[in-house]
Structures are given as structure tokens and as C-alpha cells.
Amino acid sequence: MPKPGQAGGRPRDSRVDHAIAEAVRALLAEHGYAALTVDAVAARAGIGKAAIYRRFATKQEMIFAVILHGMSEKPPADTGTLRGDITALAAWFGDRIAHADAGVMAGLVADIHADPALQTRFTDTYLTLERSILAALIDRAMARGELPTRPDPALVHGLLLGPLFTWQIMLGESAARTPQLAHTVAHMVTDALSMGVIPPATP
């Protein structure tokens, strides 16, 4: 079993994780997305570049981990009900997005689209993790008998994350209201799931 403070099954030096995260946040706030380099992060954190590259293959992956996932944060656990699980997951998405800078998110997403290798790595890490969280949430709700049909996890993902992601990055709305939006999204999606409105996965 992983000890507290470790992410997944991989042993980590959490002081190094913390120093990297602090350096990335400070440098992004001071100079923005385009100016950030792994060299600058290593210097600011007082560590070697090798320690960064053991954790992250690229600058973009490092920024993504820091701004959207935290370094050792876990997704919400089973709350016992579909409504509780959806509310916790929407709040988790919303909290990460509310703490991210919209310009940094936009720069990162553009880089991911411009680089096929980065796109693959993004899919294999970030998207695969989020999809497994959604699938597990749906499995639990099916086992509890809370869903009339099994909805497509990809659609549920888009319906939950979409408004929160778009709110700041596309619509220029305030992060201060992201928690309110997350609450509304959770309410809507739970109702839609309970009523079987979200179609099943296509074969």
C-alpha cells in the first residue's frame, strides 16, 4: 500500500514534487506560459534537471500535472451515491480549473494539438486517468441500481468537464464562479443520468 503523500504505487520524494510545483506556479505567474523552461524550473526549485525528467517527459506534461492535477492529489473516493459521486467529481474538476490560469491552459492545449507525440502522452496519461475515474463511477452506480441504462462514459466526461473547462478558457468568465457552475453541472448531469437521458456507448 502506498504511504500517505505518495501518488499511485510509485515511491516519491514529496519535497522535490513540492519544490517543482512551487517553481512552476511562480514562473508561470511571473512570465507566462511561453517563457517557462525546464532549466528555469530546476534553478528556481534548487534541484537538478534530471529530477524533473524522471517525473515528466516534457515541459508541457510538467505544467499540466502541476496546474490541473496537483502532484499527489487523488480523485474523489466512493461517496455511496451517484449524486454524491458526481458532485464530488465536478467539484474536483472545478477546483483544479479555478486554480489554473486560463492563458496557461490555452497555451498547453495548443501545444498538445501541435505535437503528435505530446498528444499521445496526454491521452495516455491525463485522458486515460480521467476516463478510468468516469468508468469506475458509472460501474458503482450500475452496481447500486441507480442507472436505468449504462451511459457512454465519454459523453458523461464531456458533459461534466466541458462547461468548467470552457467557462474560463473560452468564455472569459470568472474563476470565482467556477464552484457555482460545478454545482449546477453536477445537479444537471445527475438528473440526466438518473433519467437515462445520456445515450449508451456506441459499439
Added chain:
Amino acid sequence: MPKPGQAGGRPRDSRVDHAIAEAVRALLAEHGYAALTVDAVAARAGIGKAAIYRRFATKQEMIFAVILHGMSEKPPADTGTLRGDITALAAWFGDRIAHADAGVMAGLVADIHADPALQTRFTDTYLTLERSILAALIDRAMARGELPTRPDPALVHGLLLGPLFTWQIMLGESAARTPQLAHTVAHMVTDALSMGVIPPATP
């Protein structure tokens, strides 16, 4: 009253609009977002650069108009019911996004965040138009007595557009399924509006 084919009240030569749109689409498909220039569009369209700059202040605004709004496209008209209006608007959003390249959208959004003047222009044109469409839709539903309370148009905007925008640009899902997602989004948002789930605007 504007003649058919004219956008808003401004007289236009629709052949030039069409030539610009065709050139932008072809060049984006061939060389991608970063490589597109106004010079290349003018050459490809067989027109002068001045004709482009009379319509669009920047390259980014031109791309946005072509890929997300069409050149002379109008938003959906009053369908007579809230459900009809929401379904038509979600389909309109979805159709534009399904026909756009995710990498082009991502590059444009990053440029908008990196340039305060472009951000202002984007807000004053694209966002203001979309917000006015949402406000009119809500006004019509209030007048018909279909809404228990007046929801915040910004929240409705995020809930409708968010999943569609995020589907391709962030989640890497197929544009072929965007119409299905638009249908599901419309169903969910209409139900939420009818039940007063979406909070009012904050004062």
C-alpha cells in the same frame, strides 16, 4: 432591411466573403494554424489585402469568423418553444465546432489569451454576439411563461457550448459524434431550465 446574403446591416460583396472563406479553409487544411498569413489568403483568394482588412482587423479574427461563424450565417430564429430554441442553438454551436479543426481552435484560443487587444476584440464581437443570442432566447422563454425563474445567461452559455467545445479540443473525441452530444446537451439544459435548476444572474 438587409438583403438575403448580407450579414447584419452592412452591405457586402458575398463573392469576396466566399473567396476569403475558401482560401482560409484550404490553407489551414494544407499548412495548419501557425503558418497561415493574410498575404497567403489574399493571394489564394485572388483579392487585395485591403479587402480582407476591411472585414477583419487581424488574421485571428478572420480565422475565427470563417471556422466558427461562417461569413454570413445567422443564428437560429424563434422556434416557438424553449425546447425548440435550445435544440436549434445547440445544433448550431455543434455544427460549427464539428466543421472546425481542433488544432486550429486551440491555436486561436491560445493567441487570444496571449494578446490583450485580440482578447478585447474577441469579447466585443464573438462573445457579445453569442451572449445577445442567449439573452434573446431567455427573454422569449420568459415571455412564453416557460421558465420559473430567469437563469443567468452566462451559465446557460457555458452549459450549452462547454461540452461541445471541449469534446474535440480537449477530450480528443470524434467530430462525427458532436451532433449526438449537441442533442443530449439540449435535452439536459432544457430540462434544467424548465425545472429552475440554473441559478439567476448574480447582481
